[in-house]
Amino acid sequence: MRYIARVKVSLKPGHSDPEGETTREALLELNYPVDSVRVGKLYEILLEASSIDDAQMKVEEICKRLLANPVKDDYKYEIKEASNE
């Protein structure tokens, strides 16, 4: 089975986000009443797995091993069966 995982990696709460802060300042310059901006990365991963549980196990491992540094990053994901295109 093919599954699609949408993984979002963002900085842990409380960690400085200079990219988000710079974006917030830019939005204020453009007259948007923005209180805060946090920047993250979105990965869309198409993968083969035997079941949704297997897919989840693989994605969890991918996040821990490569996509997130536990010192500063949080991650969350959703996994769905990939539709046949």
Place this chain on the structure above:
Amino acid sequence: MRCEEIRVCIVRVGGTNCDAETKRSFEDLGVKAFVYHFNEVLQGIDLLDYHILVLPGGFAYGDYVRAGVIFAKNFMARIGKKIMRFVDEGRPMLGICNGFQILVESGLLPGINGVSEHPEAALATNIPIGYRCGWVYLRHENNGKCVFTRLIPKGRVLRIPISHAEGRFLLPTVRGEEILNKLLENDQIVLRYSNENGEYAEGRYPENPNGSFYDIAGICNPEGTVFGLMPHPERAYYGWQLPDWTRMGKPPKYGDGKLIFESVVQYVIRKF
């Protein structure tokens, strides 16, 4: 071991820079230095034929995902056992700039309890944000553990340039102080950002150019043989690389970066 018998292995991938400068710095000291693409290492270069292993600066694999992480995970997966043996035998390993990021992402640094499965520190986006290239002052903090700085007296101020966008050294928020104390206890702190007089930057920009915790610019493992630093010593090897050498009248022959290369060569001569 005689100086001319020492062999240095410098590993590059797409996006590596300053490998040529690193090679030239080592060669100036009379040792043999070789630059290999990582694919050549995988295809049969035996790391144990070399005495010093260097991961130079740059932007390995485009710094995608996070600076250094793709190369870090790749080499630990492919040649991790060989690297571990290299390090366990007390052979020194140096990570400059991107190389430091790679050592941290691979768990080789800080390595308080040996190589960690997941990183125990991070080199995060600079604060203030942006790529920064310029000369900084570094105070040598080590009490003699780090084999890359043994020729440098404690407290001595070095002038070496940085060139990075992700150099903000971070420890986990929850156990940060505890880990810092451990690093101090183990003599793992090697370089801290300071001003010209050796007064710590205390987080202030521009002396601390990236917002690093505790002004940390370079650390070593508990054995002192694996060393990572954000500044580029190979860009401060010769006197004519200094930004103000034309104003000095007669330029010095060498810059402060030489001491780092010289220290590790001296260590290898004595050790092997």
